[in-house]
Amino acid sequence: SAVISQKPSRDICQRGTSLTIQCQVDSQVTMMFWYRQQPGQSLTLIATANQGSEATYESGFVIDKFPISRPNLTFSTLTVSNMSPEDSSIYLCSAVLSGAGEQYFGPGTRLTVT
Amino acid sequence: GIQVEQSPPDLILQEGANSTLRCNFSDSVNNLQWFHQNPWGQLINLFYIPSGTKQNGRLSATTVATERYSLLYISSSQTTDSGVYFCAAKPNSNSGYALNFGKGTSLLVTP
Numbered sequence: 001s002a003v004i005s006q007k008p009s010r011d012i013c014q015r016g017t018s019l020t021i022q023c024q025v026d027s028q029v030t031m032m033f034w035y036r037q038q039p040g041q042s043l044t045l046i047a048t049a050n051q052g053s054e055a056t057y058e059s060g061f062v063i064d065k066f067p068i069s070r071p072n073l074t075f076s077t078l079t080v081s082n083m084s085p086e087d088s089s090i091y092l093c094s095a096v097l098s099g100a101g102e103q104y105f106g107p108g109t110r111l112t113v114t
Numbered sequence: 115g116i117q118v119e120q121s122p123p124d125l126i127l128q129e130g131a132n133s134t135l136r137c138n139f140s141d142s143v144n145n146l147q148w149f150h151q152n153p154w155g156q157l158i159n160l161f162y163i164p165s166g167t168k169q170n171g172r173l174s175a176t177t178v179a180t181e182r183y184s185l186l187y188i189s190s191s192q193t194t195d196s197g198v199y200f201c202a203a204k205p206n207s208n209s210g211y212a213l214n215f216g217k218g219t220s221l222l223v224t225p
Contacts (some may be wrong), residue, residue, distance in 0.1 A: 033212055035210075042200065042218055043157075043200070045213070045214075055196070090155050092157065101164075102147065105149075105159075107154075107155070109157050110155060
């Protein structure tokens with residue numbers, strides 16, 4: 001199974017600022033994703049991080065608010081821009097191993113916006 | 115998109131009891147996974163089970179793909195089983211691997 005790490009594990013940020021979350025996988029993977037989990041809710045897909053091309057965003061999520069980078073097959077970043085208290089959530093990255101379908105998740109980044 | 119419904123939404127068990135969690139999905143799937151989210155927010159993979167039956171210790175899962183449901187069995191529950199159990203599925207009709215999550219079953223196991 002893949003080992004996925006995220007940094008930071010948690011942060012408290014002020015309204016109007018931006019935070020970049022890093023996701024590192026210990027092996028090369030073809031598919032990486034970013035999910036959001038609002039307090040007391042289930043997980044919602046933000047976007048698919050495509051290596052070498054722009055991310056594919058789900059309905060309701062836009063690149064200006066959640067820019068994503070995927071410079072190689074083991075690393076991705078998600079930026080939460082111009083934050084408001086409504087952005088307070090757990091942000092999780094996930095990955096699918098090449099040739100398999102099972103998806104693994106990082107430990108999450110718990111973000112609080114004041 | 116695919117609808118993933120889990121039941122019951124909440125469950126309280128006494129230590130040692132058995133339970134069954136259900137996941138219904140509205141479309142044919144080629145990926146079905148069960149996760150346990152612990153109190154610290156970590157999602158732990160339990161089963162990758164688009165069809166058939168699997169067992170891992172006190173946990174087992176069965177997916178009947180033709181009838182569009184999956185069951186997670188927890189036997190001899192322990193307090194460490196507490197947390198939220200999520201079912202997530204990817205429909206055959208979608209390209210890629212992104213998962214659609216149910217709302218979860220919140221389980222509390224009391225001593």
